[in-house]
Amino acid sequence: MTPPIEYEDATAEVRAIYDDIRATRGTDYINNVWKCFAHNPKLLRRTWESVKEVMGPGTLDPVVKEMIYLAVSISNNCGYCIASHSAGAQKAGMTDEMFGEVMDIVGMANENNKLVAGYRVPIDDVYLKVRGAD
Incomplete structure (x- = not known):
């Protein structure tokens, strides 16, 4: 099992993506899927951008x-x-x-x-x- 990366333990790059997730969704909660994908910041960013675009309005x-x-x-x-x-x-x-x-x-x-x-x-x-x- 890949351990989730919490906000306080994340790099600045990952924190910026977490911040965008929070702002876009209007919540302080970050799902474990994002926290686990954070081990690969490129994957995290690419996946979040795709989800944000496809699942958005x-x-x-x-x-x-x-x-x-x-x-x-x-x-x-x-x-x-x-x-x-x-x-x-x-x-x-x-x-x-x-x-x-x-x-x-x-x-x-x-x-x-x-x-x-x-x-x-x-x-x-x-x-x-x-x-x-x-």
Whole structure:
């Protein structure tokens, strides 16, 4: 286990990133993920900048962004991210009913993805006209 680096033990470079996290999120709390990533300040900065940009204001509502992140975290079996983004989604407005639907979708999509991959289902021509399909 990588020990978290607390603010008082951090380098000036890491403290500046912690300060940005606090200011952007409007909190004094720094998550353990950032504290562990602080062992590699370049990784910490790059990851924080990416999260700040992607999860910040945009076309999608914050609750939708958090539920998407939660769904991916469940599929990737990342316990830390499941806990973090469950809390984030709840804070953004996810209800128990919404969580249940997310779980239904995650379960169904994972099952169907495995079946389609196993059967090597050919992609329909009509879907090849959709953005990003090959």
